[in-house]
Each structure stands twice: as C-alpha cells, then as structure tokens.
Amino acid sequence: MKEKFRHAKTKVGEKSFNKIVKAGKILFAKSGYHSTSINDIIAKANVAVGTYYIYFNSKLALYHYLLDEYQEKIREAAREATQGLTTRREIEREGLKAFIMYAMKEPLAYKVIWESLFVNQDLFIDYYSRFSKSYIENLKKFKTEVREDIDLETVSFILMGIANFVGLQILFKDNPHEKDVDFVVNESMKLLDRGLFK
Amino acid sequence: MKEKFRHAKTKVGEKSFNKIVKAGKILFAKSGYHSTSINDIIAKANVAVGTYYIYFNSKLALYHYLLDEYQEKIREAAREATQGLTTRREIEREGLKAFIMYAMKEPLAYKVIWESLFVNQDLFIDYYSRFSKSYIENLKKFKTEVREDIDLETVSFILMGIANFVGLQILFKDNPHEKDVDFVVNESMKLLDRGLFK
DNA sequence: CCTGAATATGAATTAATGTTCATATTTCAC
DNA sequence: GTGAAATATGAACATTAATTCATATTCAGG
Numbered sequence: 001m002k003e004k005f006r007h008a009k010t011k012v013g014e015k016s017f018n019k020i021v022k023a024g025k026i027l028f029a030k031s032g033y034h035s036t037s038i039n040d041i042i043a044k045a046n047v048a049v050g051t052y053y054i055y056f057n058s059k060l061a062l063y064h065y066l067l068d069e070y071q072e073k074i075r076e077a078a079r080e081a082t083q084g085l086t087t088r089r090e091i092e093r094e095g096l097k098a099f100i101m102y103a104m105k106e107p108l109a110y111k112v113i114w115e116s117l118f119v120n121q122d123l124f125i126d127y128y129s130r131f132s133k134s135y136i137e138n139l140k141k142f143k144t145e146v147r148e149d150i151d152l153e154t155v156s157f158i159l160m161g162i163a164n165f166v167g168l169q170i171l172f173k174d175n176p177h178e179k180d181v182d183f184v185v186n187e188s189m190k191l192l193d194r195g196l197f198k
Numbered sequence: 199m200k201e202k203f204r205h206a207k208t209k210v211g212e213k214s215f216n217k218i219v220k221a222g223k224i225l226f227a228k229s230g231y232h233s234t235s236i237n238d239i240i241a242k243a244n245v246a247v248g249t250y251y252i253y254f255n256s257k258l259a260l261y262h263y264l265l266d267e268y269q270e271k272i273r274e275a276a277r278e279a280t281q282g283l284t285t286r287r288e289i290e291r292e293g294l295k296a297f298i299m300y301a302m303k304e305p306l307a308y309k310v311i312w313e314s315l316f317v318n319q320d321l322f323i324d325y326y327s328r329f330s331k332s333y334i335e336n337l338k339k340f341k342t343e344v345r346e347d348i349d350l351e352t353v354s355f356i357l358m359g360i361a362n363f364v365g366l367q368i369l370f371k372d373n374p375h376e377k378d379v380d381f382v383v384n385e386s387m388k389l390l391d392r393g394l395f396k
Numbered sequence: 397c398c399t400g401a402a403t404a405t406g407a408a409t410t411a412a413t414g415t416t417c418a419t420a421t422t423t424c425a426c
Numbered sequence: 427g428t429g430a431a432a433t434a435t436g437a438a439c440a441t442t443a444a445t446t447c448a449t450a451t452t453c454a455g456g
Contacts, residue, residue, distance in 0.1 A: 048405040154385035161363025169355040187352035195393020
C-alpha cells in the first residue's frame with residue numbers, strides 16, 4: 001500500500017491538508033493526473049513540497065484520496081435521494097436521477113473516476129467492483145419486484161452503464177437543466193419497467 | 199501537428215516499422231500510454247532509439263497511429279458481425295457480442311476511446327455523438343420491431359452504456375473467454391427483449 | 397513559559413525519459 | 427559495381443518531476 005494519507009493533528013495542519021486537497025481537485029479535474037505535477041499542486045495550495053509529503057506519501061495517494069471522497073459523496077447523494085422510498089422502481093429512478101444530477105453539478109468527480117482507468121487500473125476495477133457488489137446486495141432485497149431470471153451481476157453493470165452514458169448524454173448538452181435529467185430518467189425507466197421489473 | 203509517422207521505403211525499413219508498431223500495441227495495452235516509455239518500446243521491438251525516430255517523430259505519433267488503425271478495425275468488426283442479419287434483435291445481439299469480443303481481443307482499442315476524454319474532450323464528445331446519431335438512424339429503420347414510445351436518442355445512449363459496461367464486466371475477469379461474453383450478452387438481451395423490443 | 401510533538405520549508409537528490417545527432421552500415425536502382 | 431538514399435545505432439543532451447531530509451518554526455498541553 002503506497003497510497004496512504006495522514007490526518008492532521010492540529011488546526012494548522014488541517015488547514016494545509018485541506019488546501020492540498022482543494023488544489024488537487026481543481027488541477028486533476030482541469031489537466032488530468034499525468035499532466036498535473038506535485039509542483040503545480042503545492043503552488044496552487046500555497047504550501048511547500050515537504051508539507052505535501054507530511055500528509056500524502058505520494059502523488060497517487062492524493063488521487064486515491066479524492067476518488068474515495070467522490071465515491072462517498074455519490075453514495076451519499078444516492079442514499080439521500082432514495083431514503084424513505086419503498087419500491088425498487090422508485091429507488092432506481094431516484095438513484096439514477098441523483099447520480100446524473102451529481103454529475104451535472106460536479107463534472108470533475110465524473111471525470112476523475114473515469115480517468116482512474118488510465119491512472120491505475122486496479123483503482124478503477126476496485127471502484128466499479130465495489131459498486132457492483134453493493135448493487136447486487138441491494139437488488140437481492142427486492143426479489144418480489146425484480147425479475148429473477150437475469151444474472152444480478154450483469155444487471156448491476158447494465159444499470160451502471162445506463163447511468164453513466166445517459167449521464168454523458170446530459171453532459172454533452174450546452175446548458176443542461178433538471179428537466180433534461182427528468183426526461184432521460186423517464187425514458188430510461190420505460191425500458192427498465194418492462195425489462196427489469198416484474 | 200506533431201503526431202506524424204513515416205512509411206518505410208525499403209523491405210528492411212518496413213520490418214523495423216512493424217516491429218515498433220507491434221511492440222507499441224502490446225505495451226500500450228498492458229501499461230497504458232503514460233506508463234510506457236520509448237525505451238520499453240524499442241527494447242521490446244529490438245530496435246535502437248534512433249530507429250524509432252526515423253518512423254515516428256514523437257511518442258504520441260505511435261499512439262495516434264494505433265488509434266486510427268483500431269478505429270477502423272472496430273467499424274469493420276461490427277459490420278462483419280451484423281451483415282446479412284435481418285431482425286433488429288439479432289443485429290443488436292451480434293453487434294453487442296462483436297463489440298465485447300473485440301474489446302477482449304484488443305483492450306487497447308477499448309481503453310483508447312475512454313482515454314480520449316482526457317486527451318481531447320471534443321474528440322470524445324464527437325465520437326459518441328456520431329455513434330448516437332448513426333444508432334438513431336438505424337433504429338428508425340425498424341419501427342415494426344422497436345418500441346415507439348421511447349426517445350431514440352436516450353435509447354442509443356442506453357445501448358452504448360450497456361455495451362461499454364458489460365464489456366467492462368468481462369474485462370475485469372482474470373481470464374475471459376467467449377463463453378463469458380455469450381453469457382452476459384444473453385443476460386443483456388433478456389432485458390432488451392422485454393424493455394426495448396415489441 | 398516550557399517543551400516535546402507537530403508542522404513547515406525548499407534545496408538537494410535521484411531517477412526517468414523524450415529527443416537529437418554525428419556516424420556507421422545497408423539497401424537497391426541504375 | 428557504384429553511390430546516393432535509406433536505415434541503423436546509442437551516447438549525449440535536456441528537461442521534468444517525484445521524493446527526501448536536515449533544519450527551522452509553530453502549536454498546545456502542562
């Protein structure tokens with residue numbers, strides 16, 4: 001494990017930590033992982049090189065940290081959007097919408113996750129494998145609603161594929177709005193209504 | 199334009215050119231663009247550095263050359279796999295299978311398209327927008343088979359999403375085989391049979 | 397205030413790598 | 427066979443970038 005970070009133990013340290021994280025978010029999103037140097041990061045964060053290495057022990061470590069944070073945020077957005085809902089159909093709909101809305105608000109997160117395939121393939125595989133597994137567990141809880149004759153792992157990748165690419169469809173638009181999201185979510189649900197649900 | 203290559207003018211030169219191309223394919227596919235060095239390439243190709251620069255005037259030049267070659271091959275694979283087929287369902291099935299099989303055989307081709315989001319975002323958008331448009335045109339020809347109550351643009355992105363992510367599912371496996379492809383294609387078609395087709 | 401721990405600093409180190417070039421060898425059309 | 431063009435070679439160059447470390451400063455509990 002080379003991609004480790006270290007929490008600050010002081011208010012001052014925390015400030016430096018946060019400055020580094022913020023700079024990393026902006027720069028990785030703008031220029032990508034390989035084109036962003038530690039130098040760029042510390043310059044933007046207004047911090048010395050040594051300070052960087054107090055909190056992150058490599059360049060990859062910061063990237064890894066951001067990936068985890070974004071994953072958590074996406075999960076959180078989905079959780080909030082679906083809490084209280086009882087039918088799998090409604091959960092799927094609102095989860096899909098929450099994902100696309102998040103991608104619209106934070107296209108950087110979206111980009112960073114996709115890029116991980118080229119930064120570190122293991123990170124990428126790990127990210128989507130974890131997502132798939134949690135998807136499968138959740139789908140299992142709704143046996144009465146979800147078709148039982150389709151492999152759930154495949155279903156999980158299909159649903160991730162739909163979310164990601166329908167998300168792209170929105171991101172390609174010039175000035176996307178919530179109504180655009182509602183539209184594609186609606187259309188997607190038409191397919192899932194007959195194809196996925198009983 | 200820095201990404202230029204130069205055809206050999208001799209049998210001997212052609213041999214060197216091909217050795218470089220072959221080495222590039224293997225190494226870029228295994229480690230990705232940034233993690234592969236010119237040194238790695240010439241070592242694998244068994245060629246001197248100077249020889250590399252006779253045929254390609256930069257590292258990017260080789261990558262671009264491979265990109266163009268793969269793009270052509272992808273089109274060809276899809277065309278071959280679906281020619282002669284008459285029902286939209288069969289075209290969709292065989293097109294999906296051909297795409298994943300190709301991605302399995304040439305993972306670089308697959309990676310490269312995703313990577314273009316970070317190399318040149320316009321290229322990426324252009325690629326998928328064009329794909330979507332041609333998908334829509336083709337779907338329109340099968341009004342008797344395809345549901346008419348779903349927006350075709352959304353359908354096109356859904357289908358691209360399924361292909362790409364179910365493809366991922368296969369690529370994540372340790373030693374994927376054709377039977378794995380058949381399996382996920384089958385499962386995907388179950389969803390489309392009820393969800394997309396009449 | 398004292399003091400050990402935490403944090404900050406940036407020059408120096410180390411390593412990698414893309415590219416050039418002067419020179420040597422080979423090819424092939426004539 | 428000849429010679430000009432094509433090809434081959436790899437040491438040298440130039441640049442960039444990640445990481446380390448000795449030293450200085452600041453923090454926070456007692």
